[in-house]
Amino acid sequence: MSDLAHRDLSRRTLLKGGLMALATGPLLAACGVNTSGSGGEGSVNFLSTQFSPVEERQRYEATLKKFAGDIQVAYNPVDTGIFNTTLKSQLAAGKVEIGIAAGLHSDLIPFASQFEDLSSLTNDLSSAGYSDDLLELAKLGTDSPRYIPWIQATYVVAVNKKALDWLPSGADVNNLTYENFLAWAQAAKAANGGRPVFGIPAGPKGLHHRFYQGFLLPSFTGGQITTFRNADAVTAWTYMRDLWANMNPASANYDFMQEPLGNGEVLVAWDHVARLINAVQDKPDDWLMVPAPSGPKGKGYLLVVGGMAVPQGSPEKDKAFELIKALSKPEAQIETLKSNAFFPVVEADIGSDLPGGIALEAKAVKAQQEAPDAILALPPVGLGDKDPQVSQLFKNCFQEICLNNADVRATLDRQGAELASIMDTLNVPCWAPDPDSDQCRVA
Known part of the structure; x- marks a missing residue:
């Protein structure tokens, strides 16, 4: 990984698009919950290391349903071990069923060379307001973006x-x-x-x-x-x-x-x-x-940073790209903040109508990151x-x-x-x- 990706992670610029603007389970198909392990033909299988506790998962499933439009989504939150073994086995066999692999930066690192080059998708989202440091992290040490920033928290x-x-x-x-x-x-x-x-x-x-x-x-x-x-x-x-x-x-x-x-x-x-x-x-x-x-x-x-990647050989690749775009909209990011307290990674006017608890957290997070002695x-x-x-x-x-x-x-x-x-x-x-x-x- 480049020096910038590891060391020049400036707290002043990293969060400008989100926090500073104030940052094997059941599966969901667009038409309802699916527990079969697959969303069916034409759906995007969304493997994630995040939002696995029952209430968090249900709230994020609602967010997906709200912003996925006509795209059917099978949401599968798992622990890191299952995430790793599932990705490894599918990639090794050349039979990839995962449409989107979403996790923390550290979850995605081992698969950097096996994720799609997302340069075109990054260009399509160039106006979203991601910080330069987040975009550098998203390269996972390669020469091109391998994930689209998704969530951040602390x-x-x-x-x-x-x-x-x-x-x-x-x-x-x-x-x-x-x-x-x-x-x-x-x-x-x-x-x-x-x-x-x-x-x-x-x-x-x-x-x-x-x-x-x-x-x-x-x-x-x-x-x-x-x-x-x-x-x-x-x-x-x-x-x-x-x-x-x-x-x-x-x-x-x-x-x-x-x-x-x-x-x-x-x-x-x-x-x-x-x-x-x-x-x-x-x-x-x-x-x-x-x-x-x-x-x-x-x-x-x-600082916890998560991203959405697309494994090479992924089915429904075009739909996966469209879903990532949908989840990168400020409205979807703010919905995730309100529902699961993960902050936007894009430029988003979170406004003054945040739930009281989220507003308290936003104030604390901002003060923590802007502290003159912050490490x-x-x-x-x-x-x-x-x-x-x-x-x-x-x-x-x-x-x-x-x-x-x-x-x-x-x-x-x-x-x-x-x-x-x-x-x-x-x-x-x-x-x-x-x-x-x-x-x-x-x-």
Whole structure:
């Protein structure tokens, strides 16, 4: 991948078209839900790693039905492993049934050379307002666009206004440091008779590994992989253990923070914007959405970018192109924002009629990205089928350090050795915020 695709991902330009303008399951055919595994002759089979939770899937199916026009769509949201094996097997056999392969940037990287060149489609969408950096990312390290940008999102902190009573004196809830955040969690726990009211999605399907990859470690170390086991990482994980001691221990079972936030078990929580929205949408006046805290190196935050690609040999290619065009219209992008809290990648006037919860998130996301100390991080790139294994290493650190009270230095050395072995085998470049290198290595 080019240096620009990995490193010049300017937060000021990347999101100008979306956030800054304020960013094997059931199948849907245009005439109804189809669970057979195929939408039938003439339909576009849409394989996706996104919107797989039932409610998210149903809402996106409604968006597809609204904007697909006469095109029949079989929508199939799956996990990354099934996405990879399905694409690999069909491409290897030369019997491609997938019309559109949609996923996060990192999901699409392994198939870059097997996706259609979308230069003509990119030209047709030249007035959409994609940023130059998004278009560079869409090349997946090749000389031509291999996907059309689709969605973007990030993670923020949801705050029930009740918790403001325990905010440390002098702390700004919209510009917190990690020191402030810990002191706040401690004060809230003490004020509630020793019952912690902060939380994080550390359940089996929770995205807490993204907190360590994109927020904690970049904020404390300035990196994600190269700094995995250095002295600053020891400080970061020592901090995390202290923070965990002041979080609701049931967080180890939470997959989506909107549920414990909604029922009052937790009053302050970090999570993906799409996994917070249900907690705040009914009573937005009771809530704040705020940026993640800043650490010694700055305010690390993870940007999630997704794209729509067309596998080579895909059937109904022309219809796939037309569907991508339809889903790239500002109206479709705004509909996705309103329904599933993923922000537009095109130039879109999102207006003032956003649902209350979405408006709160939009404000927090904008403040997070425009912070003078912001450090942009990407999810791991180019790991292929090793991605779950790498993510598990971050989860292992949490398990050992926070739950089992293991020695921080020894844990990072052990997990870091496994990560180093994986990275040495993969021989892939680094991604933001790690420094430029042809091969990303653990120091």
